[in-house]
Amino acid sequence: xxxxxxxxxxxxxxxxxxxxxxxxxxxxxxxxxxxxxxxxxxxxxxxxxxxxxxxxxxxxxxxxxxxxxxxxxxxxxxxxxxxxxxxxxxxxxxxxxxxxxxxxxxxxxxxxxxxxxxxxxxxxxxxxxxxxxxxxxxxxxxxxxxxxxxxxxxxxxxxxxxxxxxxxxxxxxxxxxxxxxxxxxxxxxxxxxxxxxxxxxxxxxxxxxxxxxxxxxxxxxxxxxxxxxxxxxxxxxxxxxxxxxxxxxxxxxxxxxxxxxxxxxxxxxxxxxxxxxxxxxxxxxxxxxxxxxxxxxxxxxxxxxxxxxxxxxxxxxxxxxxxxxxxxxxxxxxxxxxxxxxxxxxxxxxxxxxxxxxxxxxxxxxxxxxxxx
Numbered sequence: 001x002x003x004x005x006x007x008x009x010x011x012x013x014x015x016x017x018x019x020x021x022x023x024x025x026x027x028x029x030x031x032x033x034x035x036x037x038x039x040x041x042x043x044x045x046x047x048x049x050x051x052x053x054x055x056x057x058x059x060x061x062x063x064x065x066x067x068x069x070x071x072x073x074x075x076x077x078x079x080x081x082x083x084x085x086x087x088x089x090x091x092x093x094x095x096x097x098x099x100x101x102x103x104x105x106x107x108x109x110x111x112x113x114x115x116x117x118x119x120x121x122x123x124x125x126x127x128x129x130x131x132x133x134x135x136x137x138x139x140x141x142x143x144x145x146x147x148x149x150x151x152x153x154x155x156x157x158x159x160x161x162x163x164x165x166x167x168x169x170x171x172x173x174x175x176x177x178x179x180x181x182x183x184x185x186x187x188x189x190x191x192x193x194x195x196x197x198x199x200x201x202x203x204x205x206x207x208x209x210x211x212x213x214x215x216x217x218x219x220x221x222x223x224x225x226x227x228x229x230x231x232x233x234x235x236x237x238x239x240x241x242x243x244x245x246x247x248x249x250x251x252x253x254x255x256x257x258x259x260x261x262x263x264x265x266x267x268x269x270x271x272x273x274x275x276x277x278x279x280x281x282x283x284x285x286x287x288x289x290x291x292x293x294x295x296x297x298x299x300x301x302x303x304x305x306x307x308x309x310x311x312x313x314x315x316x317x318x319x320x321x322x323x324x325x326x327x328x329x330x331x332x333x334x335x336x337x338x339x340x341x342x343x344x345x346x347x348x349x350x351x352x353x354x355x356x357x358x359x360x361x362x363x364x365x366x367x368x369x370x371x372x373x
Contacts, residue, residue, distance in 0.1 A: 009073070009254075010034035011162065011195055012058075017067035027053050029219040031067070037162070040189055040196040042206040045216030046242070051325040055165055055199050057261050058120050060084055062217050071163065087156030087164040087194075091171040093148045100129070102136040108159045120320065126154040129188065146177040150184060166198045170205065182209055203232050203234065203243055237363035238278050240287040247293075249286040253277065260361035263352065266327045268306045275361035288360035290321065290335035294352050295343060301353030308332060310345035324351060 013033035019028040035041050043051035056062040058069055060081030068075050074083055097106050102123050109119045127133045128148040141150055149169060156164055166185075170178045186209050189196055200206055205229040206213050208257060214224045215238075223235040232366045234240035241248055253268055255262035256279045262269045263284055272286050294302060308324035311331070320342055322334045332353065345351060 010036035011039075011072060013068075013070045013073075013195070014054070014058075015068045015070070017054070017057065017069060018065045019057060019062065019066050019122055027219050028057075031219075031221065033214060033224060034196060035197065035219065038193050038195055039369075040186070040198065040209060040211045042198045042200060042204060042210040042211050043216060044200060044206040044242075045202060049216035050219035051169060051199050051201075052214045055167055055197060058197060059088055059165055059320075076360050084154065085159075085163075087161040088157070089152050089156045089164065089166045092167040093140065093152040095148060095152055095155070098166070099133065100137050101138055101143070104140070104151060105155050105158050108155060113158060114269075117230055126158045127327075129157075129191075130154045130359045144177075145173050146181060149173065149181055153185065157188065157194065161194065162198070163195045166196065169198075170200075170202075176180050178205070178219070182287060185209065185321045207243075207319045215242060217242075219328070222356075232359065234275065234287070234363075237285050237287065237365065240275070240285075240361065242362060245290050245333065245335065246287050247290065248363075249326070249330055249332070250328070251284055251286045252284055252360070253284050253362070260357070263362060265306060268304070271303050271357035272360045272362040273358065275363040276320075277364055278360050283365050283366060284362040285365050286360055286362055288355050290333040293332065293334045293355045293360040295322065295336070296352055297335055303357040304360070305352060307350055309350045310347060310351050310361050312347070314343075 014031050014033045017028060017031040018026055020026050025337065031054060043054060044360060045051045053062060057064050058192065059077065062079050067151060069077055096107065099107065105123045105126055105207060106119050109122060123136070127136055130153065132150060135143065135147065140151070153169070168303055169230060170181050173181060198209065210227055212226055213225060213230055215222045215230065217238050223230060223239045230239060230243045234243060240246045249265060250266045251263035253261060253263050254269070258273065261272050261274045263272065263279055263286060265286065270286055275287070277284050306326060308326045311323040311325055314321040318339065319338055320336050322336070322345070324332045325333065326332065334353065
């Protein structure tokens with residue numbers, strides 16, 4: 001039966017968790033995070049940012065240096081991995097090569113000493129769930145990569161854990177298979193209602209699949225929010241630059257307001273929403289996404305206008321990415337839908353660009369790491 005999310009108290013809680021391997025450098029810094037029951041939470045960040053270490057501590061494969069991890073209010077720091085009742089899916093599948101698909105699925109049930117009839121019924125049901133009912137007697141090396149990952153997912157779910165951890169589970173698949181498996185995982189999550197903690201460095205994957213995303217950098221969560229909030233309201237320059245595409249333009253602050261910043265970009269005045277600047281900041285980074293910039297806006301009412309020279313065009317298929325350079329030398333990317341009416345520019349041609357103040361943010365140039373979550 002699907003689990004009904006309980007919003008009254010966190011299902012999973014990290015409280016001031018830290019991790020160091022050499023007693024000097026913190027790989028994870030004062031990590032605190034609450035996950036609701038039935039939620040799909042992704043830990044997203046570049047390589048070495050600490051996200052996988054958090055997952056390994058949660059699974060019990062790494063010790064917590066300090067702090068507490070609790071599931072349903074019970075600390076699990078000292079609980080052995082096999083007693084945590086957590087399903088884990090790895091990138092390399094971790095299937096037993098000498099066992100058939102059915103035997104791989106039956107294994108976590110047999111070590112829990114379930115009866116043969118129950119095991120047979122559950123294996124058949126989960127083969128149907130992953131849409132591989134005719135593959136029970138095949139071995140892992142007789143399956144495609146996508147099929148092996150489905151079996152690995154079913155093996156992590158078949159004993160009905162309340163919590164499932166996934167560490168870059170789609171990293172070994174090609175783009176088409178990745179997209180298919182993203183659909184399969186979210187379908188099973190909605191159908192069965194288990195809680196997911198998912199690790200990836202693929203931002204599109206995170207935005208597509210997650211209820212909420214924790215963005216990591218250097219062992220610290222920079223922002224924990226829904227995908228739309230991360231994209232539309234980033235907390236700092238790192239999040240703005242890491243989530244999706246963004247132009248980060250150095251500018252000089254001319255007027256400070258609590259909610260808006262007036263800045264100067266070369267000789268052009270710029271108005272932006274205040275991301276995290278303070279009255280003491282004299283420099284800022286103006287973040288504006290490529291799809292928010294209009295080319296040759298003409299008489300339209302854009303708050304910000306700059307003149308730049310055209311550099312080059314990249315044809316991506318469903319959209320076109322044009323590159324321009326400002327008088328300061330700063331490059332700007334502009335993304336538009338592929339359209340036969342798209343304007344064509346020659347190299348070095350001056351072009352006016354415009355965007356709205358509500359579509360851009362001003363951030364500290366070097367946003368300090370935010371301790372905790």
